[in-house]
Amino acid sequence: MNMAERIADLSMIWKQASQIFPYFDRNPIDWDGKYREYLSKVMEAETDKDFHLLLAEFINLLGDGHTDYMFPKALQNEIGYLPFLLRLVQDGYCIIAATPAYEDFYGAQVLSINGTPFSDLVREVSRYSYHVDNFVSRINQMLPFLLQRQGNTVETTLGGFSFDLCDTPLTGVQPRPLTLPHPYRKVDSEKLDIRVYDNGILYVKLYDFLYNKVADEVRNAIEQTDGLRGILLDLREDRGGMTVYGAKLAELLISGTFHACKKRTRSATGSEIASASQISRWSKEAIEEYIAAGYSTREEMDECIDFVKNRHYNRYVNSYGADDHTALFSGPCILLTSRYTASAAEDFVAMFRTSRRATIVGTATSGTTGTPLMEPLQCGGWFRVVSIGYQMMDDTEFIGYGIQPDIFCETSAEDLQRGYDTGLEKGLAIL
Numbered sequence: 001m002n003m004a005e006r007i008a009d010l011s012m013i014w015k016q017a018s019q020i021f022p023y024f025d026r027n028p029i030d031w032d033g034k035y036r037e038y039l040s041k042v043m044e045a046e047t048d049k050d051f052h053l054l055l056a057e058f059i060n061l062l063g064d065g066h067t068d069y070m071f072p073k074a075l076q077n078e079i080g081y082l083p084f085l086l087r088l089v090q091d092g093y094c095i096i097a098a099t100p101a102y103e104d105f106y107g108a109q110v111l112s113i114n115g116t117p118f119s120d121l122v123r124e125v126s127r128y129s130y131h132v133d134n135f136v137s138r139i140n141q142m143l144p145f146l147l148q149r150q151g152n153t154v155e156t157t158l159g160g161f162s163f164d165l166c167d168t169p170l171t172g173v174q175p176r177p178l179t180l181p182h183p184y185r186k187v188d189s190e191k192l193d194i195r196v197y198d199n200g201i202l203y204v205k206l207y208d209f210l211y212n213k214v215a216d217e218v219r220n221a222i223e224q225t226d227g228l229r230g231i232l233l234d235l236r237e238d239r240g241g242m243t244v245y246g247a248k249l250a251e252l253l254i255s256g257t258f259h260a261c262k263k264r265t266r267s268a269t270g271s272e273i274a275s276a277s278q279i280s281r282w283s284k285e286a287i288e289e290y291i292a293a294g295y296s297t298r299e300e301m302d303e304c305i306d307f308v309k310n311r312h313y314n315r316y317v318n319s320y321g322a323d324d325h326t327a328l329f330s331g332p333c334i335l336l337t338s339r340y341t342a343s344a345a346e347d348f349v350a351m352f353r354t355s356r357r358a359t360i361v362g363t364a365t366s367g368t369t370g371t372p373l374m375e376p377l378q379c380g381g382w383f384r385v386v387s388i389g390y391q392m393m394d395d396t397e398f399i400g401y402g403i404q405p406d407i408f409c410e411t412s413a414e415d416l417q418r419g420y421d422t423g424l425e426k427g428l429a430i431l
Contacts, residue, residue: 065368080165240343364402
């Protein structure tokens with residue numbers, strides 16, 4: 001890439017975020033100042049890899065899981081891919097899938113790679129990817145950028161091994177399912193894992209909200225289950241999708257009108273920004289004189305400052321159900337969550353938390369949702385910028401934190417190694 005193209009791509013990220021990012025009040029970053037800082041860095045980047053990492057680092061300063069940079073496929077292929085997949089559990093990052101050469105290390109916690117403590121690698125990857133505490137959302141995609149193409153060495157709780165990065169993404173291998181020694185019968189479904197346990201508990205595993213028949217299939221399962229005593233919805237692997245599909249499912253279990261979150265999106269006309277920019281240049285004394293003379297109010301002057309600082313919003317709440325709506329099932333309900341519960345799945349969890357309709361069991365969710373703008377760049381990569389800000393209905397902040405469970409329960413490395421589903425066991429026991 002030539003210098004002009006590099007500058008244009010960085011500038012596009014900066015411009016779009018300046019216009020629609022909804023959290024400049026919660027993240028009081030000097031976005032214009034950071035743009036100038038990274039403009040110099042981009043111009044000085046020695047390699048294309050360095051340039052792309054700078055784009056990822058720049059947009060990650062905004063600290064939002066729906067605001068990030070995706071590398072060009074050609075660059076990711078050049079860097080390579082891990083021959084295993086990592087997942088954060090109670091004990092740290094563990095191997096949950098691998099090529100046949102490393103199957104014996106399933107469930108092992110990674111302690112170090114190439115002599116570097118894995119906790120240090122996690123902190124380094126956090127520069128480029130959304131993170132909460134030690135959870136990094138894209139660690140499997142980002143980690144190869146910090147490794148060698150060949151001859152890497154890893155130490156785990158089950159021993160050490162050497163590995164090379166792969167030419168293609170890991171395919172054909174899946175995490176081993178966690179199970180319980182409890183009898184159940186399977187319910188026919190096109191895409192869902194639906195079970196009825198012998199104690200009358202209906203279990204549904206939801207991997208995403210991209211399936212438009214999810215509510216129909218759960219409705220059928222509810223209607224066909226005699227002696228139904230409780231429902232357990234497993235969202236621990238649910239990465240989101242369409243909130244409307246989740247809402248239709250929630251209507252089966254929540255009566256009346258209900259809500260998920262308070263929302264807001266940026267609002268300003270060109271003339272409002274222009275007028276505010278003029279007033280923002282005044283001294284404090286001049287502003288006070290203007291207010292004292294009765295030409296404006298303090299609220300109006302504060303609003304002008306909000307326009308200039310990218311923090312003026314339209315606020316709204318989405319409603320679901322209806323006042324005369326009656327849920328199909330009103331008995332006990334459990335939601336299983338984890339750090340991998342994200343986006344529309346968090347909207348879904350918020351519906352139940354707001355209505356106090358279910359007990360949430362597991363760990364905090366990812367803390368990221370909202371409709372993102374998506375735009376390609378000349379360099380071959382593309383980026384997202386979230387356009388809607390969220391809060392719980394009681395004003396609790398969960399973006400960047402996660403929705404907290406009512407009862408904490410977390411999978412351990414030992415659970416992975418023996419294939420035991422502690423979270424499901426906890427949920428069934430509560431029901």
